[in-house]
Amino acid sequence: MSEINATKMSPAEWELMRIIWTKKGASSSEVIELMQEKRSWTESTIKTLLRRLVSKKMLTTHKDGRKFIYHPTIKEKDAMNETVSELFEHLCNMKKGQVIINLLSKLELSKNDIQKMQEILVKKEQFAPKMVSCDCLPKEIKDGCC
Amino acid sequence: MSEINATKMSPAEWELMRIIWTKKGASSSEVIELMQEKRSWTESTIKTLLRRLVSKKMLTTHKDGRKFIYHPTIKEKDAMNETVSELFEHLCNMKKGQVIINLLSKLELSKNDIQKMQEILVKKEQFAPKMVSCDCLPKEIKDGCC
DNA sequence: AATTATTGTTGACAATTGTAAACTTAAATA
DNA sequence: TATTTAAGTTTACAATTGTCAACAATAATT
Secondary structure, eight states: OOOOOGGGOOHHHHHHHHHHHHHTSEEHHHHHHHHTTTOOOOHHHHHHHHHHHHHTTSEEEEEETTEEEEEESSOHHHHHHHHHHHHHHTSOGGGHHHHHHHHHHHSOOOHHHHHHHHHHHHHHHHHOOSOOOOOOSOTTTOOSOO | OOOOOGGGOOHHHHHHHHHHHHHTSEEHHHHHHHHTTTOOOOHHHHHHHHHHHHHTTSEEEEEETTEEEEEESSOHHHHHHHHHHHHHHTSOGGGHHHHHHHHHHHSOOOHHHHHHHHHHHHHHHHHOOSOOOOOOSOTTTOOSOO
16 A cells, blocks of 8 residues: 655655755765754754655665665655646646746746757647636536636 | 735645636535535535635635625636745756656647747747756755756 | 763644534524 | 524544654764
8 A cells, every 4th residue: 555655745854855865865964964054943853754754655764884874765856746746636727828837937947948848839739729628617517617 | 914825725725716716706505516526525524614715815705695705815827826836946946847848748738828838938948058956955065966 | 881972763742634513593484 | 483494603633744852772982
């Protein structure tokens, strides 16, 4: 049962994971030190969060002398995709495009990513519908809306 | 104090809001009826959620005879933008582009939205950096990463 | 070996969230 | 008018989350 599921991570847990992903594994003391440069969480708090991440199977540990080294069980990008996709699944279908437009205009994007996006858009363009319908009401009803 | 802030809505509350947004205001009985076509929540549960949305100032009410009509205090699109932007603020900067690429390839997008996206991308393209750096570790450290 | 420092484990507590029953009030109908 | 019914209000309770302190175990130092 209980599969590994990035969407079960709390915001505080996400902050720890980012450190561990970037360091490609870290001991609690490393995490504590780095984390405390961003947030004034006590050692205790950070230890609790690490423990919870282990119990959620987002981290595994292996002992290195007296300490544990924590390793992520999934990749940061996969976790990001899962989390963002999950959020989008619960938003009005009709307005998702606008939300992405909003993101695109405020985010810093690399040339490479921009090119990939353009390729996708060009391909989608020809078969794109004139309008995407709203799915905020139960299907049976599904009237015009918005 | 306590400003209206869409990011404080829980997932269950979001589901109710979508109905109310789409109906442009609704009574509790309407919400209950529509909601129960999607989720087997009891009347009681839905009433609790409505009450919490009012206390979070996401809804206002005005009396209409014996019942209340609930109205959203912010627009669905604004709430979506706030919520999604908030999530993105806590994700690795370097990988946000990839996440959007992932979204773009799986979402249904209207011709119009695609065109707007293309315009934004074309504008950004020329000044885009070759690479966006990772911000998962506290600034002082900020080494290569990833 | 005794003491100190480091790391890990337990237990806690308040706030939020999902979930709902019970109770109250006011309107509609018998 | 007495009774039923539809709304709205109060209370509740378990699980999750943010936050820690206290305690235990183990390694490092004196």
